[in-house]
Amino acid sequence: MGSHTDSTDPHATHADTAGPSAAEPLPTPATRAGREGLDALLARPGKALIGLDFDGTLSPIVPDPEQARAHPEAVPALTALAPGVASVAVITGRPPEVAVRNGGFAGVPGLEHLVVLGHYGAERWDAATGDITAPAPHPGVAGVRAELPGLLDRAGAGEGVRIEEKGRAVAVHTRRAADPRGAFEALRGPLAELAARHGLVVEPGRMVLELRPPGMDKGVALLEHAREIGAGSVLYAGDDLGDLPAYAAVEELRSEGVPGLLVCSGSDEVPELRERADLVVDGPAGVVRLLRALASSLHPA
Numbered sequence: 001m002g003s004h005t006d007s008t009d010p011h012a013t014h015a016d017t018a019g020p021s022a023a024e025p026l027p028t029p030a031t032r033a034g035r036e037g038l039d040a041l042l043a044r045p046g047k048a049l050i051g052l053d054f055d056g057t058l059s060p061i062v063p064d065p066e067q068a069r070a071h072p073e074a075v076p077a078l079t080a081l082a083p084g085v086a087s088v089a090v091i092t093g094r095p096p097e098v099a100v101r102n103g104g105f106a107g108v109p110g111l112e113h114l115v116v117l118g119h120y121g122a123e124r125w126d127a128a129t130g131d132i133t134a135p136a137p138h139p140g141v142a143g144v145r146a147e148l149p150g151l152l153d154r155a156g157a158g159e160g161v162r163i164e165e166k167g168r169a170v171a172v173h174t175r176r177a178a179d180p181r182g183a184f185e186a187l188r189g190p191l192a193e194l195a196a197r198h199g200l201v202v203e204p205g206r207m208v209l210e211l212r213p214p215g216m217d218k219g220v221a222l223l224e225h226a227r228e229i230g231a232g233s234v235l236y237a238g239d240d241l242g243d244l245p246a247y248a249a250v251e252e253l254r255s256e257g258v259p260g261l262l263v264c265s266g267s268d269e270v271p272e273l274r275e276r277a278d279l280v281v282d283g284p285a286g287v288v289r290l291l292r293a294l295a296s297s298l299h300p301a
């Protein structure tokens with residue numbers, strides 16, 4: 001499948017700047033299925049579901065996960081778009097409260113119906129109520145948490161390897177190791193063995209290996225939400241391996257007659273999404289431009 005780059009700015013090199021907030025031209029998806037998805041979204045926006053990953057898609061990648069924040073133009077773009085579509089859902093591996101805080105999504109006029117499907121969809125935050133719904137925690141997480149520091153010591157994980165406590169899961173980050181890719185590959189096997197012993201699975205991402213409960217992924221989350229709202233079209237934008245199940249969900253919906261558009265927030269770290277996307281944009285800044293272009297197409301000045 002031939003994907004292409006963000007035609008709103010094909011020469012963009014500054015991934016952290018979205019440019020002026022004047023009306024943006026809409027890019028043309030490279031694939032026929034993608035063009036049908038975009039056409040359906042524009043023809044009946046009130047039936048459209050917009051699904052968006054957080055880290056790497058709405059939020060630029062930074063070395064310290066605690067410092068990640070939504071792109072400064074992301075919330076304004078979402079507030080312009082959300083009132084015109086059926087639903088905007090942020091679907092993330094983060095705990096929902098962290099995505100809400102780091103995204104600045106709470107109490108924003110225009111985002112009254114935003115939902116955040118956190119922990120790959122296991123937990124849900126609704127802007128309308130501010131409530132989080134969550135199932136009981138998996139008992140294996142406590143065992144993994146207890147054994148993890150010893151395992152990292154024995155594996156010789158250096159200074160820069162960090163544990164992220166996520167409540168329902170734990171993640172091991174290697175981005176700040178001396179050799180991030182080497183540390184990632186060296187830890188992959190031992191962490192898979194630890195996770196399996198406690199009934200968990202390893203979710204690999206961009207210099208991160210997360211040990212989390214099985215049974216939920218972004219594809220299940222997206223499908224359930226699309227069916228719940230009776231979506232007539234779906235756009236999904238992501239950047240990482242954990243977004244591939246959501247891509248598969250869009251493809252499943254297409255096979256059922258619901259048009260969809262697959263957007264890749266492009267990076268050099270994850271080629272797999274770029275290859276399957278209908279439209280590749282230039283990181284979070286490109287995603288913001290796309291959201292603004294969609295909003296201005298729905299509400300021309």
Ligand SMILES: O=P(O)(O)OC[C@H]1O[C@H](O[C@H]2O[C@H](CO)[C@@H](O)[C@H](O)[C@H]2O)[C@H](O)[C@@H](O)[C@@H]1O
Binds near residue numbers: 068094164
């Ligand atoms: O589903 P997402 O919203 O994309 O979350 C996936 C993971 O994102 C975070 O890690 C990534 O972003 C960090 C901050 O930019 C970066 O330092 C790290 O290298 C990336 O992998 C988050 O910390 C994880 O918990 C999420 O699962």
